[in-house]
Amino acid sequence: MRYIILTALLLLAGCTSWQNPTLDMSVNRSERFQADRDQCRERAQKRTHAAPDNDLPRRTYSHDQSRSTGEAKVFQRCMSAKGWVKK
Numbered sequence: 001m002r003y004i005i006l007t008a009l010l011l012l013a014g015c016t017s018w019q020n021p022t023l024d025m026s027v028n029r030s031e032r033f034q035a036d037r038d039q040c041r042e043r044a045q046k047r048t049h050a051a052p053d054n055d056l057p058r059r060t061y062s063h064d065q066s067r068s069t070g071e072a073k074v075f076q077r078c079m080s081a082k083g084w085v086k087k
Helices: 002-013 029-048 061-081
Strands: none
Touching: 029 061
16 A cells, blocks of 8 residues: 555655755756756765665665655755755
8 A cells, every 4th residue: 555655645745846946046946956956866865875886675665755755855965055946
């Protein structure tokens, strides 16, 4: 059941877009978004130790879920700190 709910939430979250109302009009928004997104992904992977490694035999489903959830939370906080808002 949890898997179905998580899948539905991920599909709905995919329908949103990130917007930054604080950016100046002279700034290329797509370049800034890509740079901020890459920085936040890297930060989230470092904080949650989600970078690819060779621990596959020791991982469990609940471990993967908690790691993924933590990574998503760190990523969203990072993007929000940079002024990006999901709409």
